[in-house]
Amino acid sequence: YCEKLITGSSNILKYFFSSDIMNQNNDYPVWIKLYKRELFSNTKFPEGKIYEDIIMNYNILQKCNIYVKSTKLVYAYYQRPMSITKSKLMFKHLSLIDVSKEILLSLYKTDTELIALGRRKVAMSYFSILAMYIRNGTDLDIHDINRILSEYKKIKYDYLKTEKSVKIRIISFFMCINIFLFRR
Numbered sequence: 001y002c003e004k005l006i007t008g009s010s011n012i013l014k015y016f017f018s019s020d021i022m023n024q025n026n027d028y029p030v031w032i033k034l035y036k037r038e039l040f041s042n043t044k045f046p047e048g049k050i051y052e053d054i055i056m057n058y059n060i061l062q063k064c065n066i067y068v069k070s071t072k073l074v075y076a077y078y079q080r081p082m083s084i085t086k087s088k089l090m091f092k093h094l095s096l097i098d099v100s101k102e103i104l105l106s107l108y109k110t111d112t113e114l115i116a117l118g119r120r121k122v123a124m125s126y127f128s129i130l131a132m133y134i135r136n137g138t139d140l141d142i143h144d145i146n147r148i149l150s151e152y153k154k155i156k157y158d159y160l161k162t163e164k165s166v167k168i169r170i171i172s173f174f175m176c177i178n179i180f181l182f183r184r
Helices: 009-018 052-061 091-107 112-136 142-160 166-183
Strands: 003-007 066-070
Touching: 003 009, 009 052, 009 066, 009 112, 052 091, 091 112, 091 142, 112 142, 112 166, 142 166
Parallel strands: none
Antiparallel strands: 003 066
8 A cells, every 4th residue: 555645734625626536536535534533623514414524524624734645445335325426316416516616615715726626626516416417317307407517517627627537528528418318
């Protein structure tokens, strides 16, 4: 295994925002980290939200001066067949977009690189929601899907300009042409 040491709150946040679920470089979950207890002082998980680990990690990582990323396997995680990411797209899943926008708003007090990464996170959240619809279907109204797709089209380059995966670029392209046909 290897370890990576990242120092400075700004660098830690940049690393955090550059992680990506689609490319298996996901650093958002809280269950893949060990924390010092004092980082949780005055910080609590938001109640009644899903994707709360993203906002929680953001709040905690702002307090960090040192972040160590290790590839050592020390934890086994079982993903249920009907977990949030494997279920039909429902209204509650849209909170991923809300959480990302909330973080972006707080980043406007920081440097331009962090703001760009925050914008990327918002666009990536829209992409993830639409990809969930393509994979698993939805209970949402067709107008909701069209609205989400329309918003994604406006900001997709915030995500795609840093995306290296050809697969993601192709999915985004076909998604934007006709998501309903692409789903079939």
